[in-house]
Amino acid sequence: MPDKPVPPVQPWSEPFWAGAREKRLMLQKCASCNKYIFYPRLGCPFCFSERLDWTEASGHGTVYSYTVVKNNPPSSFAGDVPFVIAIVELEEGVRMMTNIVDCDPEAVCCDMPVEVTFEPLTDKITLPKFKPLAKEGTGNA
């Protein structure tokens, strides 16, 4: 089986990947129009400002859509089926492609609450993935 594709790192996306290595989901935020930005850009795609800051996201979001891959995936994912590809909308309003992990694939549904988790791919690249949001209030007081 061929190796998994590894995302290339651009100079302006390096803080995102540095954050992921430390299990922090980092987003750009425009200092001019205050909008959150994903994926990382050289300039703000809303107001064209170049004053972009980095901020840590809450890591919480919902599943906008998903699909359970069962057959005929790309060669390098042949050993992974079934797996879940999803578009997650973060609390900050941006959307990202990801996998839903740590749950039964059949339990995933649209609008389901999820939280970020991190899976190392290489020494440099750790992929943010998502898992069902742990229910609150189940711990002992």
Place this chain on the structure above:
Amino acid sequence: MKGKIAIVGIGEVPTGRYPERSGIQCAIEAVRLAIKDTGINKDRIDTVIPTAALCSPQFNTDLVTGRVCEELGLHVRNNVQLFAGGATSAIMLKVAAGLIATGVSEYILFLHTDKLGTDVSPQAGIDLFATAGISREWEMAYGMHYSAVAGLITQRYMHETGTTPEQMAAVCVSNRKWAELNPNAMFRKPLTIEEVLASKVLSTPLHAKESNMLADGGAAFIVTSAERAREVTERPVFLLGEGSRVTHYALSQEPDLSRFGWAVAAKEAFEAAGLSPSDMDLAELYDSYPVFQLVALEELGLTRRGEAGAFVRAGHTWPGGKLPMTTNGGMLSQGHTGAGGGIAILVEAARQLMNKAGERQVPGARFAVETATGGTYVDAHVTILGTEIP
């Protein structure tokens, strides 16, 4: 743009698996058919515009560097490649309008040829398309590929509209009923909803029989000014209106997976043509997966939101129905030849309007709406064609 240019001739070779027929043979045969269909001397063609062939970079370079012109003895002023993935067909007409209106070109030959059915193995086809319009930085590492693109879109569309699996499968049946009447189609055996739903699941909720099949094929068409068109044919197919939007590159950045940019593109196109959705005799809608025909039916205003599935299931888009849809069988049944999938749909729209569609001819068809989109459905192109200028 309304009524300024027209398609005056078409040619197409059968779509399917033809290992004995090379890519250049597909191109030459399709072009010869188109020139004969137009009835003009080949020397009147001054511009040749092939689109990209994905099967081989070397063969594609043949097309870029004028091989088709030389093989056919076409002594032209321009040979240039034009490629916008599945949206190429619509963009060809817009480029033609510009070149012809400015006098750069008089007769433009557009062509497509590819060998995705036999020069590329099925797994290599999946892997090739998994690099086409899917972000290496933000999507590929999660296992993205085209069945998953269709799965993500179909899931959200069904979630929002309540469309059922049976209704989704009915789109494939509608396309197949047309392909049964199309000698150039790859799949012509009758198909039932039950067979679609019994086929294996690729990426939920997408079944194998709801997925297109990569194929070999070739098509060509010739465009000229409306004035010249009337001189060479009694039934030119005029470009009446077009509208379009590019809404994303990475699929995750598409604002609305159940709508895309179709509504605004359609509004522009119908306004330009001075026609409304109810004037359309034909809906030649880009498929590749059934969800796109349902989204287009709704967003173009051909049905109401959430009602396209029931509309197709009731047989309204089948042969004899009130709104014939994708009458060549689409990529789901004629076969998917890369950029040619959309070109085959445009050629079919012209064929129907020229009254040359044989067994599947829609009687008296005057106006057709056609859609085209490329990559992960990054753009929405709506084109209105007609045999008269209203």
